[in-house]
Amino acid sequence: MKSRSRALFDKSIASGLSAIEVYNKPHFAYREETFSVLLVNSWELLLKARIVQLERNRISSIFEYERRKNSNGELSTKLYRKRNRSGNVITVGLFKSYDLLSSKYGDSIDTRVRSNLEALVEIRDNSIHFFNKDLDLKKKVMEIGAASLKNYAALSKRWFAADLSIYNFFIMPLAFVRDFHTAECVSLNSEERKTLQYIDSLQESTTEDPASDYSLSLEVDFRIRKKSTTGAEVRISNSPNAVPIQLSEEDVMDKYPWDYGNLCAYLKNRYIDFLQNPKYHRIRKALEDDKRYCLERLLDPTNPKSSIKRFYNPNIIREFDKNYTKKA
Structure with missing residues (x-):
């Protein structure tokens, strides 16, 4: 039976693959906006899956809790599960999940991952305003998105031993799916300009390391990789007479x-x-x-x-x- 953390992780991969599929389509009018929404969702599920994994698959570990007012008007000492309008339990969000992993569970996550997520969420939050006919904005989304997928793959391998190379887990450079050298002459609107300025400020305050597994933004390159077919073999016993068990x-x-x-x-x-x-x-x-x-x-x-x-x-x-x- 699949564990709850693994089920969440599988949903995360599905969302990430959907984001890539949308982005890599030869013609898709709402490309960058849909990509950012799906990829943010993929990240949130990944971080939640990690918390559930560390908490021995207790799904309640990702629930939001709140204090309620007692009859005397004071807040209760007891914590209650926070619920949405339909009565379902609300779970922790993207950045709260990130902060919990760092502060409560001791997971050391590169600061460039946080900066990249902040840039990606900014793109997502402003996507409703985008016309996305400006080449500078398209290029910035590609750079942030490519780095985000790189970071995602590194943490997936570290936390869940997942080799995402089998999924072709990358986005195509602009030149591969459309004419990179020509763009419609449409000026940035004020929202787009502010978004680019915000991402530029993140890049200016972040030092990239080419040797690191993590990045804020990324120049995209193509390389052929051979899929590994090797696996780790372990024997979960000190007894030489124990039946050997192979674990993936x-x-x-x-x-x-x-x-x-x-x-x-x-x-x-x-x-x-x-x-x-x-x-x-x-x-x-x-x-x-x-x-x-x-x-x-x-x-x-x-x-x-x-x-x-x-x-x-x-x-x-x-x-x-x-x-x-x-x-x-």
Whole structure:
């Protein structure tokens, strides 16, 4: 049965592929606007899927909560699930999901990803005003969109061990789908001009690193890549008599979603007396020898020379509960 985090991630990929399909159509009048809406949706689902994965597939971890007024007019201490007009539960938005992953769960996300998302959302929010007949704006959307897909692919591989190269996960440069060298002579309206100025300000305040997996904007290039057919093999037991079990990279990331930073962040939020001191390291190191709680794997399973990193199963919390005091 597919996990809830994996189901959300699959929906995220579907939205991203829809965005790419729309953008790459030879003729599509509402190209940039539709692309930005679908890609923002894809990102929001990706971030939510990651939270659910880290929270042991508790879908309530992405619900919005609110305090309600008591009969005396004061706000309640109890938190209630926030609901929309139809009565359905509201879930956290894009940037709240991003902030939760960084602050609560200890996921280290490159700041260029945040800047890129801010630019993409700005394009989405202003899309209703766009005529999009100006070449400068089209080119800017392409650069932001290409970088956003690059960032998305990198985090999908890191969090869900997903190889998106099988989907041709890229947008075609302008010259491939329409005449890049000619454009209608239509001046930018005030909304378009402000959007471009805002994106320019983001680019001026962001330092790009060609060696990084993440970017704010991107010059598009084409390269032929050979799809990898290798997979990581693991044996989830120390017993030499155990039946060997082969796990795909997808299975491994579902079973061991936490890295060291995620583990420490979760423990800090869970206990009143937790410190990263010798006591903690002694407990952790003893548990790392148990394959139920910890697995060592290559950061890049397709590269045997890749560095090794430890990942943790959330069930390790049960052992820490025996040694620390939970918050109220």
